[in-house]
Amino acid sequence: MTQAKSTAAFEEVLRVEGLSVEIGISTGLLRAVSGIDLHVGRGETLCIVGESGCGKTMTSLGIIGLLPRRARLTAERLVLEGRDLLALSPKQRAALRGDRMAMIFQDPMTSLNPVYTIGNQMEEIFLRHGKGDRKAARARAEYLLHKVGISAAASRLGQYPHQLSGGLRQRAMIAMTLMCDPTLIIADEPTTALDVTIQAQILHLLHDLQREYRMALILITHDLGIVARMATRVVVMYAGQVVETGTAAEVFAAPMHPYTRGLLDCIPIPGKTARGAQLGSIPGMVPALLGPIASCQFRNRCPQAFADCAAAPVPLRETAPGRTSRCLLTPASLVPQRAESLGAAE
Amino acid sequence: MSDVVLECRDVGRRFSVGAGMFATGKELRAVDGVDLALRRGEMLAIVGESGCGKTTLSRMMLGLLRPSSGAILFGGVPIDGIGRATVARHIQPVFQDPYSSLNPRKTLAAIIALPLEVHRIGRRETRRVRVEELMELVGLPRRLIYAYPSQLSGGQRQRVAIARALAMSPEVVICDEPTSALDVSVQAQILNLLQDLRRELNLTFVIVSHNLAVVEHMADRVAVMYLGRVIEAGPTSEIFSAPRHPYTQTLLDSVLTPDPTRGLPEFALGPGFPNPLDPPSGCAFHPRCPKVMPECKRTQPATRRDSARMVECHLYDPVEASAAVSLKS
Numbered sequence: 001m002t003q004a005k006s007t008a009a010f011e012e013v014l015r016v017e018g019l020s021v022e023i024g025i026s027t028g029l030l031r032a033v034s035g036i037d038l039h040v041g042r043g044e045t046l047c048i049v050g051e052s053g054c055g056k057t058m059t060s061l062g063i064i065g066l067l068p069r070r071a072r073l074t075a076e077r078l079v080l081e082g083r084d085l086l087a088l089s090p091k092q093r094a095a096l097r098g099d100r101m102a103m104i105f106q107d108p109m110t111s112l113n114p115v116y117t118i119g120n121q122m123e124e125i126f127l128r129h130g131k132g133d134r135k136a137a138r139a140r141a142e143y144l145l146h147k148v149g150i151s152a153a154a155s156r157l158g159q160y161p162h163q164l165s166g167g168l169r170q171r172a173m174i175a176m177t178l179m180c181d182p183t184l185i186i187a188d189e190p191t192t193a194l195d196v197t198i199q200a201q202i203l204h205l206l207h208d209l210q211r212e213y214r215m216a217l218i219l220i221t222h223d224l225g226i227v228a229r230m231a232t233r234v235v236v237m238y239a240g241q242v243v244e245t246g247t248a249a250e251v252f253a254a255p256m257h258p259y260t261r262g263l264l265d266c267i268p269i270p271g272k273t274a275r276g277a278q279l280g281s282i283p284g285m286v287p288a289l290l291g292p293i294a295s296c297q298f299r300n301r302c303p304q305a306f307a308d309c310a311a312a313p314v315p316l317r318e319t320a321p322g323r324t325s326r327c328l329l330t331p332a333s334l335v336p337q338r339a340e341s342l343g344a345a346e
Numbered sequence: 347m348s349d350v351v352l353e354c355r356d357v358g359r360r361f362s363v364g365a366g367m368f369a370t371g372k373e374l375r376a377v378d379g380v381d382l383a384l385r386r387g388e389m390l391a392i393v394g395e396s397g398c399g400k401t402t403l404s405r406m407m408l409g410l411l412r413p414s415s416g417a418i419l420f421g422g423v424p425i426d427g428i429g430r431a432t433v434a435r436h437i438q439p440v441f442q443d444p445y446s447s448l449n450p451r452k453t454l455a456a457i458i459a460l461p462l463e464v465h466r467i468g469r470r471e472t473r474r475v476r477v478e479e480l481m482e483l484v485g486l487p488r489r490l491i492y493a494y495p496s497q498l499s500g501g502q503r504q505r506v507a508i509a510r511a512l513a514m515s516p517e518v519v520i521c522d523e524p525t526s527a528l529d530v531s532v533q534a535q536i537l538n539l540l541q542d543l544r545r546e547l548n549l550t551f552v553i554v555s556h557n558l559a560v561v562e563h564m565a566d567r568v569a570v571m572y573l574g575r576v577i578e579a580g581p582t583s584e585i586f587s588a589p590r591h592p593y594t595q596t597l598l599d600s601v602l603t604p605d606p607t608r609g610l611p612e613f614a615l616g617p618g619f620p621n622p623l624d625p626p627s628g629c630a631f632h633p634r635c636p637k638v639m640p641e642c643k644r645t646q647p648a649t650r651r652d653s654a655r656m657v658e659c660h661l662y663d664p665v666e667a668s669a670a671v672s673l674k675s
Contacts, residue, residue: 051529225602266534268563279534
């Protein structure tokens, strides 16, 4: 079945156009996400980067259909494997969740049910989506636990989440998302709660599985190191908007939006940043996400803001195929980055 | 030796786990035989995976936990004998999570002035002046003086925690993961602040962290811990350019620098972190070590020291290493 699907015309797995999420709060409507576009294909890793409050988690919850009740989603298009998700009833969408698309959360301790065994939870997904009987479910669960590198898989099935270490729990979580062989996996900060050595192993695992099963992977993270090593394409978000897109190589070699450039200046890069030198910083705070957007959202923190930035919302401009930036400056008029100027001085 | 501020001498800490009415409980060695000297004005980083004992060690340095063996000396005197209040005057903590380490029902003025009140320093008006001074020092606008923590951003809260730590003009500040709860851009601001403070006030810092890029950027010296022991220590530049212990090498390999031309690091660390209740025989790292030798399973490696570095690994034991080679051949 999988074979037939991968050879069909579904190279593109997910297409999102004009997705917005609004949350009703006491002082009005909070624009968590304002009209973002993204798409991801089979075998591709799309990284969404941004800081807390930029809307990256709300975007992923919106796609998978798990937004909190107060939040309202609107979109022009939301298409998964040719199916229009916007036209589906909540029940129909729930049927896709765990089957065609699955999500890996940041903290496996809170996203696994503590009172059921790992085996129970894995089998439930399989049975719920009518993929086979309990025996087949158990066999698949055992196979997948083995696949994600858990030794003694059969005995682990009978264990409860608290009996596993953080790394093993995240492995079990990943195995769980694979139960129904989904085409889209959304991983929201999958390694933030883990140690660096375990982080590298889990990322390896995700990478290898994605290659093997040719899944589309949306990886949400704030860690630019992970983005650089994992991403096929990168989407940088700021204040609910996409501010820059491109391949990982393009974005890291020549970031175009002042926010992306600021972020890259903030992290110490071994070998590039002089030890003990002042790190770059982005002064100021994220604007309040209330009311309509009337100007560039980043202008109050931008080192190169000028009068036009305040005049009107800045559109996302395409400078090359797949390469966009929401900035009025041309690449030539950007000031050199701190890292570049350091590199030149060496 | 006069420049040593804080010294750990063969410090160990054991916990009894699972003891009940009928069970005797097992002994967990959270920290074991740690020797570390903290010199005035330096920044020492303690790194390692979770469960390696770095937080337990930092709590002992703060005088919040008594060592089960060995001693921690402040200015040459065991801190056990100095008393809590005096220790707190000289050694202050900054904790990881500024959301849970600040009292949500107190204003910034009350939070920052609390150490002064506890130690009965100054009168109300002088304390208020000191609070304003401290807020300026850490870059908090004065208008926030009567704000509550919930009205602040994460970075501002961490600044409050730092201001509070500095209220007593301590000599040593111990920061346990000071930026891991913060966003990238805010992290940079806090790291810059810590460095400015260190220069201006000639503070001595201990930074407990798992972010090796941050450690390399900030620290003068690094101590790498594994299962309660310091397995390698030395100047940051030397450790990062030429790590000796295989564990340190693995840790450094797992750092993901933002370089899209490189893929994920290739290394096999084997099984996960060992159960501290049932530590492996010999060298605790041997089940995961890529360079394991027969000797490693039998005996714990001795501490090798040269000018500024120390390492605990059989690879650097000339006699045993050559013996192992001859055994193989």
